[in-house]
Amino acid sequence: MRDLTSDTITGAVISTMRDTKNPRLAEILESLVRHLHAFVREVEPTEEEWAQGVDFLTRTGQMCTPTRQEFILLSDVLGVTMLVDALGNQRPAEATQNSVLGPYFREDRPQHTDGADISEGLPGTPLFFEGRVVNGEGVAVAGAAVDVWHSDADGHYDMEVPGQVDPAMRALFRTDETGHFGFRSIRPSSYPIPGDGPVGELMSATGRSLMRPAHVHLLIEAPGYQRVTTMLFPSDDAYLDTDPVFGVKESLLEAYDTYAPEDGPCRGLTDVPYTLLRHTFVLEPLATA
Numbered sequence: 001m002r003d004l005t006s007d008t009i010t011g012a013v014i015s016t017m018r019d020t021k022n023p024r025l026a027e028i029l030e031s032l033v034r035h036l037h038a039f040v041r042e043v044e045p046t047e048e049e050w051a052q053g054v055d056f057l058t059r060t061g062q063m064c065t066p067t068r069q070e071f072i073l074l075s076d077v078l079g080v081t082m083l084v085d086a087l088g089n090q091r092p093a094e095a096t097q098n099s100v101l102g103p104y105f106r107e108d109r110p111q112h113t114d115g116a117d118i119s120e121g122l123p124g125t126p127l128f129f130e131g132r133v134v135n136g137e138g139v140a141v142a143g144a145a146v147d148v149w150h151s152d153a154d155g156h157y158d159m160e161v162p163g164q165v166d167p168a169m170r171a172l173f174r175t176d177e178t179g180h181f182g183f184r185s186i187r188p189s190s191y192p193i194p195g196d197g198p199v200g201e202l203m204s205a206t207g208r209s210l211m212r213p214a215h216v217h218l219l220i221e222a223p224g225y226q227r228v229t230t231m232l233f234p235s236d237d238a239y240l241d242t243d244p245v246f247g248v249k250e251s252l253l254e255a256y257d258t259y260a261p262e263d264g265p266c267r268g269l270t271d272v273p274y275t276l277l278r279h280t281f282v283l284e285p286l287a288t289a
């Protein structure tokens, strides 16, 4: 393995990995080397440009903290997150489709009972959420674990605002025997993805908008069914067609119906206008081996 050229170096690198025990790892690494080398052959970066690329990835890693995941954000804005999901979670159109998990899910969320107020007193338009989880035949899925989390009226999640109530606007629910779960909170707002790191530089250099359409995140798990990681967007949001993380799907648009306090299904529960969001989630069974 001497005197390697731009034509022979790819095969040489791959040959050094021929003793890889795990066949899937061998497949992944060989493909990675082939595609990375093909990228370099196509782009022919200067040494300075390559150093800039290394610096970009270095700073992306250095930006990461327990509450800031710049690499997930990079994957999101390059469409890789949604591509991995699209290839790995192909479901019939009538089943609830996935979207991005995003960086704001937290394991340390409180468990609440049906109808709880999860806003922790934060200001905003009251939001009532009525959800139902069913299978493909419309039969209720009882005991499903349903995580919800969303931003406040300014587009901030609980951990982003120093001094804010934390945790807030997030909770874990269990569906009842009719598949129902529900809660009260405040209406989330559209918000920019973090723009103060390397991903923000990339977005700025390419003239892309940082703004995500407003949404409520949900993660639904039930034994025997595929996990659903999804979100619901207002169907009239201004940013649906420029979502920087490519997470919008037509089936995930919902009317965020707003009512006067004396009108609608939740009349009398507030003294200000409120929003009612309703959605039925359809789970797809796990594939049987």
Ligand SMILES: [Fe+2]
Binding pocket: 102, 104, 150, 151, 215, 217
């Ligand atoms: Fe979000």
